[in-house]
Amino acid sequence: MTPRQSRSAHLANLDLNLLVTLRALLRERNVTRAARHLGVTQPAASAALSRLRRHFGDELLVRVQGSYVLTPLAAQLAGQTETVCAAAERLFATGRAFDSATTQREFTLLMADYPATVLGPALSRLFDREAPHAALHLQLIRETLGSVAGDAIRLVDGMVSPPLGHSRTPGVESAPLFQDQWVCVVSADHPLCEAQSFGIEDLARLPWVVPYHRDDGYPSAAPATRQLTALGIRPRIAVRVESYRAVPDFIAGTRRVALIPERLAAPLPSAHGLRTLDCPIPLDPLEEHLWWDASHDQDPAHSWLRDLVARAAACLGP
Template sequence: MTHLGRVDLNLLMPLAALLQERHVSRAAQRVNLSQPAMSRALQRLREAFGDELLVRGPGGYELTPRGERIQRQLATVLPTLDSLFSDADFAPAAAAESFRLVGTDYSARILGPPLFQRLFQQSPRSTVNFQAWHDRVFDDLARGRTDVVFFGATPPPALHSEELFQDHFVCLMSADHPLSARPRLELDDYVRCSHVMVTVAEGDQVAIDRQLQALGTARTVSLTVPYHTAAPFALPGTQLVATLPWRIVARHAEGPALRAVPAPAEIRDMTYSMSWHSRLDDDPAQRWLRETIRSVAATVQTFGEPYSPATGA
């Protein structure tokens, strides 16, 4: 208690913001302080810990080893303190929470509409920030900048993840493509095609290209696009093939100009999951958010009929 008695607990939130943002102005905005007030808080924190905590490096501020240890400890301490001083129950109708979600256009299109409707029907004063997928998404999750991530491949084991539903892949192509009448594409024919790649993460369409890598092969990519929903528009009148989840094809690619053919048997179904950091396990608002997502995902599972090569639908 001797050490705790010397610490101003009002500095905990500025401390967390400084260690996460590594930038005085952004940290000040995060906790609604002026920049001079945040600078004074940083000086007081340095004196309290007897450490610089943040030092200037070539690319901006970097954490000292002590700062890194404190940041890891705060990830556990702050949620515990928050639950200590907050009500145990969460009342969505009266709450004004800010939920931060990240996913590709697949999740925004397939999960988004029913999820947003459910969230705002039950918690009309809350806000939702649905951000586009990017390569730092799991780092943001670890740093507390994101609440839930939707992902169609294997997430890092350090996160808590839960399967929401599965989807299978089809190859979408122009109706006059030489392979459009096949009941299913064989892998050899598939890799020889000219492909449209949806660049999901690290320049790959992860759910497809990592499976091909495991098989010791690769496909020829002639066009890359950032969105699943953009791929079908590039196909009519070309020799391009887009490998897409069936739910996207069913909702975006109807019409006589395109044909959907089942992907090679070697390309397994996609397991679509949500992931979150363990520090959010016991937060009442976050538990409600995840339960709402589960409930909506259960309705998504029943969408549409399986692809039938006989009917092409």
Template sequence: MDLSGIARLDLNLLVPLEALLRERSVTRAAARLGLGQPALSASLAKLRRHFHDDLLQRVGNSYVLTPLAVQLSHRLTYALEAIGQVFDDQIPFDPSEVDREFTLLASDFATATIGGAIADLLHHTAPHAQLRMSRFDLNSVMLGRTDLVEAVDGLVLPHGFVSGLPYVDVFSDRWMAIVSSNNLTVGDRLTDEDVTKLSWVVTYRDAAISSAAEWSLRLHGIEVTASIVVDSFLVLPALVADSNRAAFIESRLVPRAVAAGDVRAVELPGERSPLVEALWWHPSRTDDPAHTWFRAVVVEAGRLVSDSR
């Protein structure tokens, strides 16, 4: 874009021009702008020299717009609105004009639960936007690697793993377990003894990390013996089927797990605290209009999957 012509213009004349054309009177335009009449008369003289046109012509005791001034009055409305938006720190956000990729770090459980709902909402409200849901390194998140969150639009993770970041709750679930369909040594609800005797497939676990279900059992003196550790919930049925193993699983994944075959769902002993999945984001994105809108989309996706149960 060649801005050399614009650079030579006195853009301070735009506001006086709009007032003069609207009021069709130097006196009324000056009063509207809070300026003295001589100052506005000087602006009108500059405008007449620039356009080589009177702009305002006296007819009897009043002024009328010249044909050029009529054309300018229509252009001015759009020009001043556009300039106002440039300097407005609250630029209107239109989702339909979004053409970018939104990235979330999430487990395969969260992706399977709300990924489709988020994508559907984006398709209807921001058809040019894309969604990327990627896996994350939980150890890095717990070590406070805020740079990981800063580089994406958010992290979908239950409470208890991260702190110091703004968040909004998205959906809740509860913990259950799956065992092999041919494991007849346990009933529909595990006992404390069952938990200790079974060999467990656990997710996202190391010396410092374990699931909320494990922590809850441990607080009641029940220890879990892990034989396999995986960073995926969707592979649990394959590792439990036709074995003496068991796995903690979110209740929303139970139908998918049972449909995979050769496993059945059982209740855990005692009462478990609910699992609350939240969207966490870097503070620098809090006031970004696009991110504010996207957070609302994620929350709405959580509401939709909750209502569908």
């Protein structure tokens, strides 16, 4: 028997209904609530949990101080289960007539916290208005996925991110959504705020807060660090964070500086004691694109989703 035949035989012997039960149990972390969500009895859900425990050789859910928590293995399975269930739902929905007003399908989008913050409000309103019975799974990711981006896109409905690199990823399509400009963010009492002007040399000597910067040298794939590298600046990084939204918390009251997108910076000064400054020389704009697997091109549900994301981006204006 070949390895492929072995895998197929193993899959045929599995009760794939357990996959849906596993997702509900990991989401709810409670057998009674999972049963209610699935529309089955509590004993049936308990029996399914017992089968899952035997299959994985792990308790999955353990009681701690009156409530259930996930075991380390269950926590690892949670993300994989969501991805596999979403992919299966898309597979069996392909080719059907699609009506956004009645569909109960779940759509999964990958994006970093910056496009989620900027695009999220308009996307949420449109989704609620046009697909009130559908579900949206917004999965937050690192800003830079690198070479694994193509694999990630194939398991979801789409990803919002900057360009994936100079080489085109086979089987992946894209469409531009919106652009943004970079601005410098400093504390409101920073000496630069009182300076008549500042230049590259000022930025080069200051400590930086940088999102999504790897610690394995230059050049970095992180968009902000890539812009600094283009300016000939190798910043003295004081703080690395895995979120654009966390940047302001490490700027206020310090002498640090950061580059963040202008759409994200606009509401910050009054709320965080910050000041935004134009960069001393123009930087390349930050571009956000929607990426999807080309196999979805003829799926009417996916076409609707792509159009919805594009209309949400159009709501942002220039």
